[in-house]
Amino acid sequence: MTTSSALLEVRELGHSYGRGPGALSILDGIGFEVEKNQIVSLVGPSGCGKTTLLYAISGLLRPSTGEVRLRGTPVRGVPAGLAMVFQDYSRSLYPWMSIERNVDFPLMANGVKKQERRERVSTCLEAVGLAGHGQKYPWQLSGGMQQRGAIARALACRPDVLLMDEPFASVDAQTREDLEDLVLSVRKRFDTTILFITHDIDESIYLSDKVIVLSKSPTFVQDQVDVRFSRERDQIGTRSLPEFGVMRAHIASLIRGAGAHVGGAMVNPA
């Protein structure tokens, strides 16, 4: 376990806010690994401390215990080689920059040469289906297209690991399926490794090579479910496989059970 080849390793990650007896424990010894070119999903009940977990993984927050390793190196501060797609695209894309400029800005700020920037920006915009929309401001695009812009921005940085924080939670169902397939095509085209956070069990199975099921807060890993479908997936075909249903039931019962285990006082285990 110690000498692992994993690209991203999370070990015994724990975090609590405050100190002493009044401390609020959010994460309780979380551990998992993400191999290169995998898509791994984190799925859990609402309020499972996933924002804290994500901030700890991305180096925005220093965890109380445990560590995160990227390519074997412990993460301290935001490491190079991480990029993030946030749930709230409307507040993460910069409204005063055109889509193109949004994608270009992190590259420019990190000293990528102009010629290469231009190539990367146009490649990534094309890959997410936004070719020809680069000059527009984010608010001139629909929600789904804005999120495509955010994905292009993350891809342009050529990240070792792409973190996606419930990226499709605020778009409609049809757009959501299109964007899920976009994630799969992007992984194939750019060899991207993706850590995907979602509340949607079906989405986690459909996209992933491995689903990590989290508990309610204080959060630990309840189970790691390997998804052994081929990487070529299909919205209708894959979702109607019998194994898909079995996995869904298994994960759903874990997540529902997560409410009960916290204590008998739970009146409304949603």
Added chain:
Amino acid sequence: MTGTGSARVETLASMRLASSGWHFSRAFVTHVWVLIVAAIAWELIARSANLFYFPPLTTVLEHARQMWFSGPASSGWLTQAFMADVASSLLRVVLGLLVAVVLGVLAGTAIGLLPRLGDLVDPTLQFARSVPPVALVPIFMLLFGIGSEMRITLIAFTSVWPILLNTITGVRSVEPLYHATARLFRIGIRKRLVYIVLPASAPLILAGLRVSTALALIVMVLSEMVAATSGIGYRLMFEQQSCTLANMWACIELLGTSGYLLNAIVVLLEKRLLRWLPTPRE
């Protein structure tokens, strides 16, 4: 829901953008007649009343022409008096505002980003901004003499507050996710300031600038009424004391026009800098 919402905003905003030129000319046609009626009323009332203190508009305009716009063609028909009165006044306003913008934005950004510094200087700022600028004229005269420096300093001191306070508010209310995103993409502090903090606070800073511009004009006139030898304020007092009242009224007309034009310039600047806003403010 989000889809339709943003689509609606989109059409609304593009309609507004496309129509802003048309909107402006229509507003001009529908509202400017009030101004013309007011001018005609002034003319008629002044002529019928025939008061010494209240000359007709045409007389005022003729005096303004003689005073300021009857110079040689080589200097654009502007007279020496125009340079002494108007140009020097406007230069003071512009310089004073420039100083106010630079200081206000720099200090406001620092205070907005550093809460401890904010706590430290807040009482002092509240005190300093509560002092009526007029009360400072004697002190500024002692400190800076009776030249342009004193007047520019007074203008800057007065108009720095709205810019400073709005910059502080603007910088403090920058969406936290903008900062988190910037940190994640490893954007250095200097680039974050220039490309994220400033544009995000620009709407508030520019609103502050608009208030400051109006204040600057007031303080300009005021400062020129004391121990001055040039400027519109000086000219205004001079003509009043010489009982050349048509000239005095010309100064007032000119002040109104200058204020209107200055404000128009700031509004244009605002529109240009904030054209990324989904719904441009009118």
